[in-house]
Amino acid sequence: MTLELAANQGSAPVTDTVDQSPLAVRGMTVSYGQKPVVFSVDMTIVQGSMTAIIGPNGAGKSTLLKAALGIVKPLAGQSMVYGAPLRGQRQKIAYVPQRASVDWDFPTRVIDVVLMGLYRELGLLRRIKARHIEKARACLERVGMSDFADRQIGQLSGGQQQRVFLARALAQGAELYLLDEPFAGVDAATEKAIIDVLKGLKAEGKTVVAVHHDLATVTEYFDRVFMINTRKIAEGSVAEAYTRENLDMTYGGRLATGQIDQLDLIAS
Amino acid sequence: MxxxxxxPLSLTPMLIGMFAAVACALPGNFLVLRRQALIGDAISHVVLPGIVVAFLVTGAVSAWxxxxxAAxxxxxxxxxxxxxxxxxxxxxxxxMGVTFTAMFAAGVLLLEQSDTSTVHLDVEHALYGNLESLIWLDADGWGSLVDPVALAGLPEELIRITLTLIVVCAFVWLFWRPLKLxxxxxxFAQTLGMRTGVLGLALVIVAAIAAVAAFDAVGSIIVIAMFICPPAAARLMTNRLEVQIAWSVVFALVSAIAGYVIAGFGPMWIGADNAVSAAGMIATVSGILLxxxxxxxxxxxxxxxPVE
Incomplete structure (x- = not known):
């Protein structure tokens, strides 16, 4: 059986929850070669939630996000944004790529990167006015980077770069925020700044989804988890889905028992 | 002088050299930043047989x-x-390596085997350009610039490279934000709905148009220096893309003017008799600037x- 056929058979029927969900992924299958990286995954993000996507390295976390956003072309599957196809809903989504995915030696300043978040507003040729600059500066202020507006981006530390990326996403003024490993390789102060901003977004009724690596902070930062290892393992509130059993299944026993014991598992 | x-003798070759250098340097900025600088090299290799075949079919060196x-x-x-x-x-x-080299070799072979003695298309011109021969014989002084009769005799190559430069400038101006982003x-650009694949292809096509148009001026090999040297040198001058573009234009112009002048008069200054290839000297100057x-x-x- 070909991969496509298998993927199509595996896809669940689109259910009613799709209509209200900020992001509903159905039957998503992605392959970079012969082996699927993401296989027939359904994911339903709950409005107003903060969801952590967790799983081991190479489990397809980032790929799932990219496929849902149309950055990577899936073999099969679709994603619906607030009940409609992605194409017409892009203005409702802000995406924060992995920090390491871009060249920070690119010749540009911090404020220019944040202004990229206003591209939908500015279009090809509209002039950047004072109010646009003001908006960009306000976003930098929210992530505690207002003193760095005129810095060249290569002069920033990893944590500062991550905050600039978050500021750019804030400038987009979206409803749904998708972040790919926002805490990877950042200092403690940045981690705190970022989680404060994300919790602020949640308080405003926005929805946040983040690929997350640090199992120790899942219960503290997030209210929902999506666990993946090529296939979906579990999805639900932290209280019901973030269990020892599901972690074992997700990481295939690669986590030492001691590691799991240290986690603050609500349901274990 | x-x-x-x-x-009549120097204005048009200099203008053609300058316009060609700028037309290549502008897309070159993005190619260098995208780590695709050698695409210019690939284009220049690949299009040579196309240009030669077009000449053999039509019997004339003309733009379309x-x-x-080339396409x-x-x-x-x-x-x-x-x-x-x-x-x-x-x-x-x-x-790619095999294809580019083979196609370039095929182009050179075609040129050598065919009778191109009546026009300015032979191996040497294909490699180094024929900038010095793009003169404006209808002109007899600065007054010719406003003389319609003399203007009608402007070399076709100047018109061609001017139009190319306009196309290149329009492309970079219109798509500035998507290109940069x-x-x-x-x-991230894709999540905004930007067709980045199409845009990347358009950039390569614009670069290819510039490369083919610059063929007259600097030949098909030296054009690679025009794609890389001015933008690379410009990157080392600034940390802002807008300023980098400006510097690359300055470096392209300086290379073209200084290269042309040194090629024509440099050998005389050191007591030699003959001039050297203008295109070669333009590339040399841009290399020295880099x-x-x-x-x-x-x-x-x-x-x-990090700076704290």
């Missing part, structure tokens, strides 16, 4: 057949690369380290 000598020939050669190149890659089961880099962060900025440019170190 008086206007009577300068306008050359462009069509046809590019299509053949893409097909060949795919065929070699699939049939030989080898990596794309190797397939997708060069910096392609994934070397100077690489040693003295203010932004040549990787800035990576």
């Amino acid at each position: 008086t206007g009577e000598e300068f306008v 057949p050359m462009m069509i020939g 046809g050669a590019s299509v053949v190149a893409v097909a060949l690369i795919e065929a070699i890659r699939r049939l030989g089961k080898i990596e794309p880099g190797a397939a 997708s060069t910096f962060d392609e994934g 070397a100077i900025t690489a040693v003295f440019g203010p932004c040549r170190t990787r800035s990576g380290a």
Whole structure:
């Protein structure tokens, strides 16, 4: 059986929850070669939630996000944004790529990167006015980077770069925020700044989804988890889905028992 | 030198050299930042047989057949690369290397084997350009610039490169934001709904148009220096893309003017008789500018380290 056929058979029927969900992924299958990286995954993000996507390295976390956003072309599957196809809903989504995915030696300043978040507003040729600059500066202020507006981006530390990326996403003024490993390789102060901003977004009724690596902070930062290892393992509130059993299944026993014991598992 | 000598003999070659240098340097900025600088090299290799075939078919060196020939050669190149890659089961880099070299060799071979003595198209011109011969015989001084009769006799190559430069400038101006955004962060650009694949292809096509148009001025090999040297030198002068573009234009113009003048008069200054190739000297000057900025440019170190 070909991969496509298998993927199509595996896809669940689109259910009613799709209509209200900020992001509903159905039957998503992605392959970079012969082996699927993401296989027939359904994911339903709950409005107003903060969801952590967790799983081991190479489990397809980032790929799932990219496929849902149309950055990577899936073999099969679709994603619906607030009940409609992605194409017409892009203005409702802000995406924060992995920090390491871009060249920070690119010749540009911090404020220019944040202004990229206003591209939908500015279009090809509209002039950047004072109010646009003001908006960009306000976003930098929210992530505690207002003193760095005129810095060249290569002069920033990893944590500062991550905050600039978050500021750019804030400038987009979206409803749904998708972040790919926002805490990877950042200092403690940045981690705190970022989680404060994300919790602020949640308080405003926005929805946040983040690929997350640090199992120790899942219960503290997030209210929902999506666990993946090529296939979906579990999805639900932290209280019901973030269990020892599901972690074992997700990481295939690669986590030492001691590691799991240290986690603050609500349901274990 | 008086206007009577300068306008007919040097003005048009200099303008063609300047316009060609700028037309290549502008897309070159994005190619260099996208780590695709050698695409210019690939284009210049691949289009040569197309240009030669276009000449053999039409019997004249004129713009449209050359462009069509170049485009046809590019299509053949893409097909060949795919065929070699699939049939030989080898990596794309190797397939490209084989294709580019083979097609360039085929172009040179075609040129050598065909009778091109009546026009300015032979191996030497294909390699080094024929800038010095693009003179304006109808001119007799600065006054010719407002004389409709004399203007009608402007070399066709000047019109061609001017139109090309306009197209290149329009493309960069119109698509400035998408080009900048997708060069910096392609994934993010895609989430905005930007067709980054199409845009990247458009950039390569614009670069190809510039390369073919610059064929007259600097030949098909030296054009690669025009794509890389001015933008690379400009990158070392600034950390802002807008300023980098401006510097690259300055470096392109300086290379073209200084290169032309030194090629024409440099040998005399050191007591030699003959002039040297203008295109070669333009590339040399742009290389020297790159070397100077690489040693003295203010932004040549990787800035990576955090500044607190």
